[in-house]
Amino acid sequence: MEEFAGKVAVVTGGAGGIGSATATLLAQRGATVVVADLDPEAGERMAAELTATTPGTAEYRHLDVTDGREIGSLADTLVSAHGRVDWLFNNAGIVENSPTLELSQTVWDRTIAVNLTGAFLCAREFGRVMAAAGGGVIVNVSSIAGLKVVHPEIHVAYDVSKAGVAQLTRTLAVEWAPLNIRVNAVAPGYTRTPILDAVGRTDPAIVADWVGQTPQQRLMEPADIAAVVCFLFSDAASALAGHVLAADGGYMVY
Numbered sequence: 001m002e003e004f005a006g007k008v009a010v011v012t013g014g015a016g017g018i019g020s021a022t023a024t025l026l027a028q029r030g031a032t033v034v035v036a037d038l039d040p041e042a043g044e045r046m047a048a049e050l051t052a053t054t055p056g057t058a059e060y061r062h063l064d065v066t067d068g069r070e071i072g073s074l075a076d077t078l079v080s081a082h083g084r085v086d087w088l089f090n091n092a093g094i095v096e097n098s099p100t101l102e103l104s105q106t107v108w109d110r111t112i113a114v115n116l117t118g119a120f121l122c123a124r125e126f127g128r129v130m131a132a133a134g135g136g137v138i139v140n141v142s143s144i145a146g147l148k149v150v151h152p153e154i155h156v157a158y159d160v161s162k163a164g165v166a167q168l169t170r171t172l173a174v175e176w177a178p179l180n181i182r183v184n185a186v187a188p189g190y191t192r193t194p195i196l197d198a199v200g201r202t203d204p205a206i207v208a209d210w211v212g213q214t215p216q217q218r219l220m221e222p223a224d225i226a227a228v229v230c231f232l233f234s235d236a237a238s239a240l241a242g243h244v245l246a247a248d249g250g251y252m253v254y
């Protein structure tokens, strides 16, 4: 289980649902994990717990993925502290439901800034230090909502941001293959985390609707997504570049 020993992995949004499950699995496999998040309380708690209970180590670093300067400075700090950054899990994200005729530009701008511009800025700044070190792996987070129109919830800014992340993944995979940086994405289906509360998880009828649209007849768990992400980081996925891999219980093909 310690096959990731010696790897330095940054997890943006690492204090939240899918991010924290992934940080946990990475540390359980021996990696040095950087929990990079806006939330210091949850991030510090998570890092201390992982360091105490796993073969790996973890540290919390404050990060707002919309702030290019903060990201660049974190990348440089981590290179000074650890020598390099091997892996980036580009995971921080937000969502707000709104019928499009009522969608404010503020919500649109905020959603694109965190989900799409944030993914670009993190890829650029951590890609820079990976390129200088001879390579790395990036796993972005798209969504089923970036690949088809989901329902009954309505959140066009989120959908467009996640479609953008899918194309960012393909483009960077091609551009950075010569730099030995492998770029792929996971596209989670409906996954049991706090973000899902914002789009309807508190309503049993909506959850039943989502489950009914999913061939496996369930919500995904954060650990399901973490396992796919760790596969994409691992050498077992060395032939994969530019994939947007749906981890969705069959939702996309139903």
Ligand code: NAD
Pocket: 012, 013, 014, 015, 016, 017, 018, 019, 036, 037, 038, 039, 063, 064, 065, 066, 091, 092, 093, 094, 095, 114, 118, 141, 142, 143, 144, 187, 188, 189, 190, 191, 192, 193, 194, 195, 196
């Ligand atoms: P979550 O709300 O549990 O976690 C999100 C984390 O991101 C939180 O810890 C939050 O503090 C952090 N974050 C938010 N804005 C940030 C910023 N500007 N800078 C740094 N960190 C920030 O949600 P989650 O379900 O774990 O979502 C993780 C990713 O998975 C998101 O990109 C989300 O869009 C995507 N996703 C989730 C689902 C799902 O059903 N849960 C489905 C598809 C895609």
